[in-house]
Amino acid sequence: NYKVARDFIKRVEERALGVEVLKSLTPDHQLIKVVHESLTELLGGEAAQLAASEEIPTRILFVGLQGSGKTTCVAKVARRLRKRKKVPLLGACDVHRPAAVDQLQRLGDQLQVRVFAEPGETDAPGVAARGLAAARQAGADYYLIDTAGRMQVDEEMMREVERVRDATEPHQILLVVDGLTGQEAVAVSQAFHERLGLGGVILTKMDGDARGGAALSVRAVTGVPILFVGTGERIEALETFHPAGMASRILGMGDVIALVEKAQENVNLEEAEALRKSLE
Numbered sequence: 001n002y003k004v005a006r007d008f009i010k011r012v013e014e015r016a017l018g019v020e021v022l023k024s025l026t027p028d029h030q031l032i033k034v035v036h037e038s039l040t041e042l043l044g045g046e047a048a049q050l051a052a053s054e055e056i057p058t059r060i061l062f063v064g065l066q067g068s069g070k071t072t073c074v075a076k077v078a079r080r081l082r083k084r085k086k087v088p089l090l091g092a093c094d095v096h097r098p099a100a101v102d103q104l105q106r107l108g109d110q111l112q113v114r115v116f117a118e119p120g121e122t123d124a125p126g127v128a129a130r131g132l133a134a135a136r137q138a139g140a141d142y143y144l145i146d147t148a149g150r151m152q153v154d155e156e157m158m159r160e161v162e163r164v165r166d167a168t169e170p171h172q173i174l175l176v177v178d179g180l181t182g183q184e185a186v187a188v189s190q191a192f193h194e195r196l197g198l199g200g201v202i203l204t205k206m207d208g209d210a211r212g213g214a215a216l217s218v219r220a221v222t223g224v225p226i227l228f229v230g231t232g233e234r235i236e237a238l239e240t241f242h243p244a245g246m247a248s249r250i251l252g253m254g255d256v257i258a259l260v261e262k263a264q265e266n267v268n269l270e271e272a273e274a275l276r277k278s279l280e
Contacts, residue, residue: 003221004042004216004217004220004221007220008038008039008042008220011038011041011042012034012035012038015034015037015038016031016034032251035251036244036247036248036251039216039243039246039247039250039251040243040244040247041243042216042219042220043215043216043219043226043243043246043247044219044225044226044241044243045243046243047240047241047242047243048200048225048226048227048241049227050077050080050081050172050200050227051171051172051199053171056136056139056140056141057089057132057135057136057140057141057142057143058141058142058143058171058172059132059142059143059145059168059169059170059171059172060077060142060143060144060145060170060171060172060173060174061145061147061161061164061165061168061170061172061173061174062074062144062145062146062147062174062176063147063149063161063173063174063175063176063192063196064149064175064176064177064188064192065149065150065151065152065153065177065178065188066097066149066150066151067149067151067178068149068176068177068178068204069176069178069204069205069230069233070146070147070149070176071094071100071103071104071107071146072103072107072230072233072235073174073176073202073204073228073230073238074090074104074107074144074145074146075090075104075107075108075110075111075113075235076228076230076235076236076237076238077144077174077228077238078090078107078108078111078113078142078144079111079235079236079238080238081141081142082111082113086141086142087138087139087140087141087142088113088140088141088142088143088144089113089114089115089116089131089134089135089138089140089142089143089144090104090107090108090113090114090115090116090144090146091115091116091127091128091131091132091135091143091144091145091146092104092105092115092116092117092118092127092131092146093124093127093128093131093145093146093147093148093164094124094146094147094148094149095121095122095123095124095127095148096148097148098119100146100148101117101119104117104146105117107235110235111235114138114140116130116131116134116135118130124147124148124160124163124164125160125163125164125166125167126167128145128164128167128168129167129168131143131145132167132168143168145164145168145170147160147161147164148160148161153187153188153191153192158191158195158196161195161196162195162196165196171199172199172200173196173197173198173199173200174198174199174200174201174202174227175188175189175192175193175198175200175201175202175224176201176202176204177189177201177202177203177204177214177218178203178204178205179203179204179205179206179212179214179215179229179230180205180214181214182213182214182217183217185203185214185217185218186214186217186218186221186222189201189218189221189222189224190221190222193222193224198222198224199224199225200224200225200226200227201218201219201222201224201225201226201227202226202227202228202229202230202238203215203218203226203228203229203230203241204229204230205230206229206230206231207230207231207232207237212246212249212250213250215229215241215246215250216246216250225241226241227240227241228240228241229241229246
């Protein structure tokens with residue numbers, strides 16, 4: 001994304017001009033650290049959290065295009081909640097694709113997590129609302145709602161997702177987006193954010209050689225935090241998104257960054273020792 005790149009270069013330039021080069025480092029090493037810090041900032045700084053409401057169940061609405069891995073991500077988040085001793089209930093609200101309902105039920109069985117589904121029903125908001133009632137009755141801590149995707153963003157899909165949102169009043173809306181789609185991921189994120197008000201993003205297909213350009217652009221353009229990255233198809237292949245780690249991955253220079261941090265630590269130790277001596 002041109003605007004993201006231009007703004008980022010300006011930020012790095014402003015920060016680099018005010019940095020003193022440490023004696024134990026070369027200027028290019030120091031610059032890499034400045035770039036890393038700026039990337040980390042742009043990616044959100046700190047790891048973002050899944051919503052947790054005092055009103056149970058906490059309701060999380062999952063949205064996204066078909067093929068992004070949305071249904072699998074619902075189950076992956078449920079698995080993480082189970083590991084935290086939380087009780088999730090999954091709502092199978094993709095009424096247009098029977099295979100999605102079957103898939104979520106199979107994943108629920110695998111995780112020993114209850115799935116609310118009404119096979120054959122075509123009213124997604126109604127299914128979502130009845131699923132919420134079931135989650136309340138069951139005393140579930142979380143209600144995770146799977147919704148229908150399309151091959152591309154269209155008005156019909158958006159209207160249906162808006163009705164599901166209105167029927168369930170989610171505490172957080174998570175967009176699941178394919179991290180390999182580059183600029184398209186940004187356009188999709190913008191479209192959903194403008195209509196729904198996203199609370200977070202899950203980037204899928206971030207295993208292998210995916211460097212993280214989509215993460216940078218999505219976060220910078222929308223301002224929406226990235227919560228998780230999918231690193232494979234396995235149910236456990238979902239990682240918390242750490243901005244500093246992704247910055248290192250984008251740069252591909254983790255060793256240099258570690259070297260600079262070590263040099264800075266040594267300078268701080270020298271300063272502390274000098275201060276101690278001055279106080280004697």
